[in-house]
Amino acid sequence: MYSIGELSRRTEVKVPTIRYYEDIGLMPPAERSSGNQRRYDRAGLERLSFIRHARDLGFSIEAISSLIVLEETPDRSCLDATRIAERHLAEIRDKIRRLTALEAELQRITGACEGDSAAQDCDILAALADHDLCADAH
Amino acid sequence: MYSIGELSRRTEVKVPTIRYYEDIGLMPPAERSSGNQRRYDRAGLERLSFIRHARDLGFSIEAISSLIVLEETPDRSCLDATRIAERHLAEIRDKIRRLTALEAELQRITGACEGDSAAQDCDILAALADHDLCADAH
DNA sequence: CTTGAACCTCTAGTTGCTAGAGAGATTACC
DNA sequence: GGTAATCTCTCTAGCAACTAGAGGTTCAAG
Numbered sequence: 001m002y003s004i005g006e007l008s009r010r011t012e013v014k015v016p017t018i019r020y021y022e023d024i025g026l027m028p029p030a031e032r033s034s035g036n037q038r039r040y041d042r043a044g045l046e047r048l049s050f051i052r053h054a055r056d057l058g059f060s061i062e063a064i065s066s067l068i069v070l071e072e073t074p075d076r077s078c079l080d081a082t083r084i085a086e087r088h089l090a091e092i093r094d095k096i097r098r099l100t101a102l103e104a105e106l107q108r109i110t111g112a113c114e115g116d117s118a119a120q121d122c123d124i125l126a127a128l129a130d131h132d133l134c135a136d137a138h
Numbered sequence: 139m140y141s142i143g144e145l146s147r148r149t150e151v152k153v154p155t156i157r158y159y160e161d162i163g164l165m166p167p168a169e170r171s172s173g174n175q176r177r178y179d180r181a182g183l184e185r186l187s188f189i190r191h192a193r194d195l196g197f198s199i200e201a202i203s204s205l206i207v208l209e210e211t212p213d214r215s216c217l218d219a220t221r222i223a224e225r226h227l228a229e230i231r232d233k234i235r236r237l238t239a240l241e242a243e244l245q246r247i248t249g250a251c252e253g254d255s256a257a258q259d260c261d262i263l264a265a266l267a268d269h270d271l272c273a274d275a276h
Numbered sequence: 277c278t279t280g281a282a283c284c285t286c287t288a289g290t291t292g293c294t295a296g297a298g299a300g301a302t303t304a305c306c
Numbered sequence: 307g308g309t310a311a312t313c314t315c316t317c318t319a320g321c322a323a324c325t326a327g328a329g330g331t332t333c334a335a336g
Contacts, residue, residue, distance in 0.1 A: 057244060070260070071263050082260075089248060092237055092240055092244065099237070103234065105195060107227060110224055124223050125209050
């Protein structure tokens with residue numbers, strides 16, 4: 001049995017975060033020692049590792065909840081998991097697309113400024129003040 | 139003079155958001171009508187447009203505050219604005235880099251699954267459960 | 277002068293945690 | 307077995323950047 005600190009070390013999830021996951025029902029209520037401290041077994045470790053990994057991959061808590069349900073009802077098809085992952089992938093691609101557009105715009109703006117003019121002539125501030133100067137709509 | 143609703147329409151910033159900006163000091167306290175409703179002039183419109191545009195470009199409220207200070211002290215050099223914008227650009231590039239790595243990993247995971255196997259064999263769930271299956275560290 | 281839309285303030289909720297206070301439990305060492 | 311150091315407990319409050327709703331007031335059109 002692991003203490004919460006030990007679990008934290010093994011999964012690299014911070015202690016208060018583990019308690020938070022229990023609060024919101026992502027982790028099941030932990031067993032307790034005689035002194036009311038949380039104790040975890042291998043199942044707890046694996047569940048938290050799963051959560052950690054999914055968070056690393058950017059899944060929302062809500063999506064992870066769904067994935068856990070799927071994991072625990074092994075007679076269900078894997079289609080739902082695929083759908084969740086693919087929706088997430090689509091979101092990530094959308095984010096990348098938007099960030100890339102921002103990058104281009106920002107580069108254009110910062111590139112325009114020499115960096116030594118007085119602020120009333122600063123092209124960055126001018127570009128921010130006037131949307132019409134933008135290359136494309138955002 | 140514009141009402142808050144009119145300002146909202148012109149800048150495409152929602153009414154409660156405008157009030158929120160005033161609360162946190164990003165917008166100066168608005169003048170009021172005899173009946174205590176907010177009234178804005180051209181300066182208010184321009185300031186909110188500036189904020190809106192900077193938010194669109196992903197600047198944080200804090201960064202925008204700094205930019206506004208720069209805008210209002212025209213004797214200061216534009217170097218600070220450049221620095222803020224460049225730091226932000228670096229952050230965006232970092233985000234893109236991390237998201238792109240995630241995209242590759244997620245694509246690998248979702249691509250592995252046929253989508254018709256039973257959940258206990260689902261490669262997505264297996265990949266999420268076992269970090270060792272990952273192509274690279276994240 | 278009335279009606280209905282727009283406005284007011286205030287509180288609380290969102291996501292995914294993090295920080296801190298003050299008290300109790302456990303463990304290591306002598 | 308004692309005691310000191312380190313965990314751990316619960317609880318509340320805070321972060322960013324808003325959004326939603328309640329309950330009440332003001333404005334503008336007809």
